[in-house]
Structure formats: structure tokens, C-alpha cells
Amino acid sequence: MADEMVRRAQRFINAQYGNGATLGIAKLEENGQTSWTVMYALTRALQYEMGIDTLSNSFGPGTLAALQEKYGKLDETTVPSAIFCRIIQSALYCKGYDGGEIDGKYNSRVKASVVQLHQNMGVEKVYPGSSLWPKVVKGLFNMDAYVTVNNGSETIRSIQQWLNGRYLLRKDYYAIPCDGHHSRDVAKSMVLAIQYELGMADGVANGVFGPGTQNGLKSHTLSTGASGVWVQLFSAAMVLNKRPVSFSTAFTFSHADAVKEFQSFLKLPVTGQGDFQTWSSLLVSYGDQSRKGEACDGVTKITPARAQTLKDAGIKYIGRYLYNSGTGLPEKEIQPGELATIKEHGLRCFPIYQTWARSVDYYSPRQGVLDCLNAAAKAEDHGFRTGTRIYFAVDYDAVDQEVTSHVLPYFRSIREKMREIGNPFEIGIYGPRNVCSRVSLQGYADASFVSDMSSGFSGNLGYAMPENWAFDQIVTKTMGSGDGRIEIDNNIASGRDTGQGDFRPAPSEKLDIGFNLGYWDSLRAEAVSFMESAMESDKDKLMYSRERCLEEIINQDQAITSMARRLRMRKALIQTTTYWEFCHYNNIDHWGAAAVWLYHKGVIPDWAKDFPPVESKIRDSSTGIGKTFGHTGIVAWNNAIRSGLTQGETLDTAKDADIFTMWDRLRTDNPFSARTVAWVQLWCADGKKGDQSGHEETKMRRPALDYTDDEKFEILRRYQGYDGEAERHARKRMNLYAIFEKYARVIRES
Template structure:
């Protein structure tokens, strides 16, 4: 929606300052944004004579700016007043027009702003403090979703501590600005000067932190505790913000201490105040849980026990980079036995990436869900175990919306599907990450418990966010304990008791199933188009099923498995026999004189794919069927593995069918014309299928692993035409 006065401001800025050094023209949209605020700021700096204008209201601007106030009648317009009035309009305060003169209505607008900011002095004079706050996008009115009492806290902080914090937003939303302002307020009360206070709860702030008890007369400190309690959740409402340490404050402090698993004294001591204002809290406090990327030996397990740890988080898969290179951090059955024998409990973490936004792409959640559940099942974690999926970076809120929520939606969908498998354990979904991610995934109904990355106190996803209500583990300090072979690096974790961890495991024992699974994984991994889908063949996989494992506008891939490993008819023209990992036919023999239809590189590509498939099959049969329709070209690869070794002269069988349904591309049928499709393909088996089978496998081999953006798929029309050209050769 266009704001006429903002539009006038933008037009005036461009008319007045375009072409002047340091000014960047603003978009004339009638909508307030940083573009306009930066334009007003640079205009102000040009008026102040600053040689190199910039977007920020920095020290030089603050030093040169002189207060603006109401003018005498009949005063001449000035650019400084135009800038002021434009800033007021952008802020939502009405100065009575865009006149360039500072009269009563402009003065009233300034007074209204001073009141909205919580200032005691409401004289209508524009000081540096006021002008800097106006040239910013922060809101000073209660916004949608804002809380009036949070706004009261923000206004009170502006009133009492503006010499330390400037003027902070008064929008009713608790965030990093309010969080830092509370720390600045604490530092002022502790006696720090403005040159020392920094809004960070460091060692100096910690050492000066008071212990407040009922009846404490230090009003400033008590008010800060009252504010912080309310900002951490309505469950900790202390009552009126009156600076009195009464019954309401005692009750709220105890409730917060209980929630954070701190000693419930009702006293606001350093550990309590630091937990209210900093995500990591008091890092010297004891903990009964920890997590580590180090393989735990008997000696290290004893170190953990000796230091009071009862529950340890370990990684299901992956590696960690050390000075000597990559080292496995994956939990093994042997290590698990050591941990449990030492009387420790375990909570599993899944992290094979997740260190940056680019990791969280479509289908990553599905892959991770199957990989994590497969690893947990293989290790024997029982139903009810929560697996914590890691988001190990400071995701902005829009990234949580666009990437993290969809990632966990995929995980939930995969877990829901796995729970329909009769033999599969029923695992719960947890999240490891900053507070905002934990809160949002929980509120979306995607996670049961949170493992909170509170150690990263500077993360935007931690600053100004309360502790998630469903927190199970609270990671707050990294260090090393023990010595010699018992030395181990850990992260200390607060323990809420919501997730007690696993105290026993029961690994499955099914060598026949495992042998079939290995064969299926090997088969899928040899086909480029299926490389990234091999995670589907994991310990949660159910045989004797048919499902679409990939779908897009151009391509569907359907995977079917059968435990009836039948043997195809001998002499079938579309069948290749595989013996000891070698195919019984080679492309030059299959094609004969028609091999000139393909290039040398195409022949090599086909032969390499055939060789790879043969190695994965070892002994069995490979069939290729091609079925063109007006809507799609269907290529079916059927792989018979009747003698999969299990052990001790025991074998099992499996038939795997992979169907590639190449659909219309941009509305044009893959195969044409329609009349050619009416021909009876099976009647040409002895001539046609060996050749078409080669071309079909060549098409599949040309599909890359990135199916969502696959040039191989998108040239399907051309390759399909090649199939029909070969077909025409035999039928002409």
C-alpha cells in the first residue's frame, strides 16, 4: 500500500540530492524501507558537510548533529527540517505535512515519538539520540503479535538506560535488542562505565553479578530481574514491575530455577540471572549429561563416571576432522557395549552435515531420516528412542521457514512411513540447534524434544529467545576432562529429565535380510540416476513392496522387490546372463553391424554400466524391457539374483525391478508418431530387444544423480528418438 507522504519524501530526496557525491537515489515506491532510511541518512550527512556519506548514523554524524527545535513563525524552510519530517513520516508519526519548517505540528510529532520511546523528557526537541532513532527501521509502536508488557519493559529501559543503549525498539517483541539492553542495564547497575559496558555477559559482568533475596532494596537490580523473568515466558511472570523483591518475584524465580534445573532457592543469584540473560548461563555449573565426537573407551567411560556424568550423546554416523585428518565419530556396537557396561545412558545424534544453509535442500530430510533410523536400528536402539537431527549453524528466521521446517517435515513423513513397517522400531524426532530452531520445529509439531545449542551465545537464534519448553539437553560449555588414555573432550549438557536416554539396546540379527539389503544397495549404487537414493535401501527397508521412489514432471522411478527369485526363460533375446560378476554378452556382439548407430563413447558408456551392474549381481540375470506409449517411454530393468550368499553354504534370492517412466516433456510425447506405437513390439523380440536394450541402458546411464535438475532427463526426447530410429531400422 502506497503512503503518499513517504512517496513525497522519496521524490524530494531524489530531486534534491541526485548527482551529489555520496547520495544513492532511492526507489520512489511510497513504501518505507531501508533504502529510504539510508537516503535520509546520507542526505543528513551531506547537509552536515561530511565528505564521504554512508548508510549508518556513526560517530561523526553524532558529533556534528545539532539539536532541532520549534522555529519562530515565518521561518524559512530548511533541508534539515525536510529530512526530519520525512523521517517522522517513515516512522509513522505525523508532523502535519512536508513543509521544511519546524512548527507546532512537527513539535507535537516529536513529543509523541518521545512518549512512544518511553522517555521522561517530552519537550519536542530533536537531540542526537532522537534523530539517530528516527533514522532506523525499528518500530516504536506495538506491532502485530507484540506484547504490551514487553513494550513497557522496552520503554522503561529507554527511560533509565538510554545513555548506555540509545533508544531501542518499543514494538512489544522480545528479541536480541531487548536482550542486550537488559545486559547493558545490569552492567550499569554493577557500576560499569559506558566505555566498558558492552551488552555481553562476560567474565566482568559475571564477577560483579549480585545475589538478590526477598526484601532486597536495590531497586535497579530487582527491576532487571523482573523484566528478565517476564521476557523468558509468561510462566515466570513476577507481577508488577515495581522493583520490589516480594512474593511474586520469589515464586517466579523458583519456577524458572525448576524449569532450568537449577537449585530452587528463590534467590536471584549469579547462575539464575545469567541463565535469564545469556543462553549458556553459568558455564561453571555441574552437569550430569554431555556429548562428544570421541569414541568412548573403557578408560574414557570411567572418566565420565568419575566426573558425575550419567548420560552421553553420541553420533550415529559420520566423521570429525582432527589434526591427523578425518576420524570416525560413528557409534559402534562395541563402543555402545562399553558405554552401557559403565552404567552410562546414551542419546543418539545424527549429523552428516548441517553446518550451513546449503545442506538443507529438497529430499535431504528423507535421506537423513532413513540413514539415521537405519543406523539406530542396526545398533539396537529401542522404540521410543529420540534421535536428534543437527542444525549446526545460525539460521536466520527466514531460513528456518524456507529450509529447516521443510527438512523436518520430510523427516516426519519418513518416520511416519517407517512406523508402518511391522518390524521397525518406532523412533521419535528431536532437534539439535539454536533456540529459535528448537522452538519453531516444536511449535510446528515436528519434534518431540530439543537438544539446545546454548553454547553459541552470540547466535541470532539464541539472543532474545527463551529456552524451548521441550528442552531435553542444554549444551553450554566445551572442555576436556581426564588425563592420559582417559582424557576426553566433551560438551557439558544440562539435563532436564524429559529424555533419559537409552539404557539398553537389542541389535537385530537377520543375516538373510542383511544379505538381500547389501545386494539391493549395490545394485542401486551402480546406476548414476539412483546414486542419491541408495539411502532408501537401509535397515528400515521392507521387501516384497512396490513404490515410486522419485517423481518429477519429466520422470518417475518405481522400485519393486520380490523375494521370489525366479529365473527367466533360457534364450530370451532381452536377457543377459551374468556369471561371476561378468556379463555373458557384450555390446559389440549384441549390435553387430548396427553398432555404427552409436558413437564409441556411447558404446563404452553402455559397457561400463553393464559391467558395474554385473559386479553387483555376481550371479544372475539382467532383463531390459522397453514399452513406449503416447504419454511416456517406460524402461524396465529387471535383475534376478537367485543365489545371494548368506553364509555357511546358505543362499537367498531377490528380484529387483526398476522402472524408469520418462514422461512427456513440455507437452510433447516422448515417442511419436502415434501410429508407430501400434506395432506389436514383442513380435520383433529376437531382432529388436538386444538393440533397444542397449539404447535403453544408455539412456539410463546418461541420467545424472541430481534428478531434480537433470540434463540427462531433459534430453530424454532425443534419446527416445534414437530408440525409435533403431526400431525403424529393423522394421523398415
């Protein structure tokens, strides 16, 4: 919303300084909206009027010193000119205060606003009256708010005001916002406050959580009954970390209970006291870096000697990378035999996926799709089992706006694509606290690997630990000696993710990969021609052309390829069944779908209004690109879930609602329908228990990369049924299988 007085301030700058040319800036847009651009212009104008030669957007030490030296404080007696005063008045308006008429007069309206500004900052006792002191002027010429904004906490605001009021006269302490939100500036001010209370002199206290600060805190353990400024600082730190305590001078039993909960959450010793480790975790993201973690991650191969070093140090979980993208680190990606070594030493591994991921430009929905598919393929290649959680990296200091514009769409794309290919792996996130929390809050990741070691990241400073943290990266260290020497990042483990301790052996043959569209014309010519000659049904009753059906099979190539890799079978087996069935989808199937809808919903669906009258009701029918019954889909998925091959809730074939749920998804969700074909084939191999015809089969070997022709034939036959027609069609399908497999083999071997 435009503010007319802000617009007047923008006009003043443009008119007074030649559309910004005098200040070395572009003309301000006169839109009546405060922004950093406007505040930078006002800062430069102030510097110009003070005679500073080199103008800057920053209200830095030079500007502050010049202000102090020239005027000491600003009021009606010291403001050097009307133009200077108009700059102050403009800044007040941009800050939300009454600046008078921007007429160059430090009048009663300006004075009243300055008094209000002091109160909002919490410095009315430090700076009584209506004069503007240099540090207050500095706070005036930025975008910090001194009233709660965006649902800010009044408790946090009271802490911010208290800090300003107590420490603003110290040399290196500057006014922090009083907006009710924790932030980078607030986090640094807390460390400065600790240092001041420890007795550090100006120039020594620097806001860095160094050895002197740490040593000092070790003698300030707090427990029930303690009182005073140290309790205020500790309770403030608890509030800023979203702990349910009051900001108080007294350490009560309720404080002790909240401390125990916080300690338990961060896997600290549960004492209920404000001890050094708890202070550390409240003040800096990495906490006490001397803590021994049960987890680590690194870019070095885990050899037997290194595995023993880690085990002897109490490490249980090791993070290793699925992929190496030109990093110059030859052992970054998991090496052959490495996971077997980890298993032999009783250790467990959690996989991390990262290529570049070090700038905002990397993140996009398209990149999310590519990374999801590549990570899943790499995890399968390395032998990670279904359900393993992969941590996708955000390895840079993503600011909040970039999280919104780039990182969230990237992770949304990963989530959608992972679902589309059947959720073979869980999704985690590696990154700063804010990024992890925001991605997780959207449901795009269910566990966080937090890069707390990067304490200076804006995404860590001022943000509480994500609720779903699994690993907390706190320090780089070297362990062991000789062949067992290894550099790792030491991580605290919450127990939320224990990685994997058992891995699938390397596949006997190469796994299939995605279809290369360069082969489309050749595949289309062969597959379509074959189906035209092989089909026995009335072609004028078919719903789709053979080419259209083949296009849909290739559209679902990612889902089909993922299932084939996941089950270590040939994708041609899934393609053959799906294409054959879809080509046979006809008017009777479509009419049957309307009858199923009538049975379950009691009405004819809109998409069937032009059909011949549908009078009978049918509980179930073959549907979707795999022409699968809802009953068959349920028993096949239940079989896969109970075998531990996928996750989900089992459905009941006796319940109409469950039949319709499965049937309708098979009808409308082509990636799901394609995946279901693979689960049905696996169920067929397992003996077809629960088949609605009552015709169960003997168990056979599940689909595998080295399936014999006899096994392929049997699976193709079982999918269709058990009679002579099913056998006759299976023989034809074997020829179709040969076509699909020919192209899959060329692509995977190229």
C-alpha cells in the first residue's frame, strides 16, 4: 500500500539530488513504498550533507563516527541545515513515524516521533528526551522494525528491547530490531551480551563464540533458585529457541522442566540445569563442538581400517555420497565394496545426494526431477534397499526469499517425481536450519540433516533446530592414524534415522535406464507393426490407436524404469504387458467403467453421458493402461507391502470402498497403473494368492534380470489368466518382449 508521505520523501530525494545522480544512484521510483533502495538513497544523502567524500549504501563506522564528531546528537539546536532535517524527517516517515511536513523543521511532531522511536527501541532510559543520538540514527536508516510485524512475539520483542536498553552504550553494540522475531542480529547481540556480562572490554567483546566466551560460560551453570541477569540471558536464549519458558530473572521449576525437554530434544545430558553444553546449543548452531557424535559424513572411502577407527570412536552411522560430479574428490562417491565393509563392521550408512547445489541458480523444478531420478538410480546401483532415506543437499546459505522462489519448488518437484515412480526412497534434506524447517513444513522432506557447522549462515543464525532433525553436523575432525586415519564431519544423531545396515549385492547384469527418444521412430515402427498383425479383436471397437498406446507407455518410462531397477527385473517385461493390455482397451471396457461408477456412486458419470444406456451395475472391472481389476490391484499391492518391497496401507477386497479406491486410481493415474503392472507380475510369480477367480498358481522365481524365456512366458501368461487364450497370447507377447528388450539392451549398453 502506498504511503503519500513516503512518496513525498522519494520526490524530495529525486528533486534535491538530480534524480539520484548526485548521490550515485538511479532515480527513485515514486511509489510510496519503503524499501532498502529508498533507505540507501537517504543514507547517501545524509553522508553527502555531512561532507563525506565516498558515498555508500552502508551506514557504517565512518558515517557513525562523522555523525558523532560533527554533531554529537541531533535536535533543533544541532541539525545543520533544513535539507539535513528533511532527510531525517523522510527517514522517520519511511520507518512509519510522523516526520512533520518534511519542511526542514525539527518541530514538536518530529520530537514526539523520536520519543516514540526510543520507547519502541527500548532505549528511552538510555536516551531520554527527543534528541537523536548517532546509534539511534543508524537504526533509523535501515529496514529494521521496532514494533512487532508478521505475527511477531511480544515476549521476543521484550527481550530485544531489554538487550538494546542494557547494552546500547557499549561500543560495538548497535540497536537490534524489536519486531518479535529471532534473527542473525539478535543472535549476535546475545553473544555480545554474554561477553559484556563476563567482563570483556569494548574491543574484546566481538560477538564471536570463541574460547574466552566458552570458558567464561563454564562457570555460570544455572539451576533452580538462581536469579539475576544470567537467568535473564539464559531464559531469553530459551525463548529465542522456541522453548516454552517465561523471560525472567528467576530460574524456576518450570524453567528446569523446559530445559530437560530441550536437552532431550538435542540429545544433551538431561540435567535440567543451564550448563555449558546447554548454553552452547542455545547460543550457536553447532553447540559444544567437543561432543562425541554417533554419526559422521565424509568424502573418503570407508576402508576396513577406517571403519575400525570410526567404530572404536563410537560412530554408528556414516553419511556417504551417491554421486560425484566433477568435484576433484575421487572417493566422494561410494566406492565398490565400501558398503560391504560398512556392514561387516556393524556400521550403518545414510546416503547423501549432491552434485553442485552451491548457488540459488541450481535449484528449479526441472533440476528436482533430474536429481530425483538420478539419486534413485544411484541408490539402486549402490544397493540401498527400498525405504532408505536420501538426503538432498542445499549446501549454501540460502536466504529466505531464495527458499521460497527456488528451493521449495525444487523439493516439491522431487517429492512429486518420487511419488510418480512409486516412492522407492524416502526424502530427507541437508542444509541450514531455516531451509530444512521450511522444506519439511511443506511435507517435501520428512527428516533433516542440519549443516549446523556453518554457524555464520543466515539460515542458521536466529533459527531454532528443525523438529525433525536426524543428524546435526557440528565440526570437522580427524580420527585415527596410519591406514585408519580419516577426516570426517562429526554429527550428533537423534535416532530419527538409523540409515541402512544391509545392502543388496551388485546386480548380476546392468540395470535398465531411461528410454532414449532417438530410438522412438524405430521402436514405433516395429512395435506398432507387430501389434497391428498380432491383435485378434475387432479393431473398430478399440478406444486408442496402437501408436497412441505406445506413446503412453513411453510417457510412463520413468515409472516403469524405476520399478524395473527397484525389482531388478527387465523393464521390457512391464512394457510388454502394459502395451499389450492398453492396445486391447475397447468400448466394452469403457462401458464397464461407467457401470462400476454407477455401482459405487449411484449415478452415471459425466464422461459416460454419450454412451449407450448403462443399466446394470458392476462392482469391479478391468481398467487403466494395464487393464487391471481393482481386486487384482489390491491383492498385488498387499503382497508387495507385506513383502517389504513398498510402503503403504493394505486394502480389503471385501470392502466396496477399497475396491473403488484402487479401481479409480488405476483408471485415472497412469504412473500408478504402470507400477501396478509390475506388482501384479510379482504377485503372479508368488502364486496369485487371493485371485478372485480362485485359480492360484504354484510359486516360481520372482522376475529377475536373468529370467529365462520359460519364466518370461509364464509371467506373461499368468498376468492374463490360465486358459488356452492366455497361453496363445503369451506366445505372441514373447515376440513383443523381444522388440522392447532389443531397444532397452542397446540403450543400457551404450
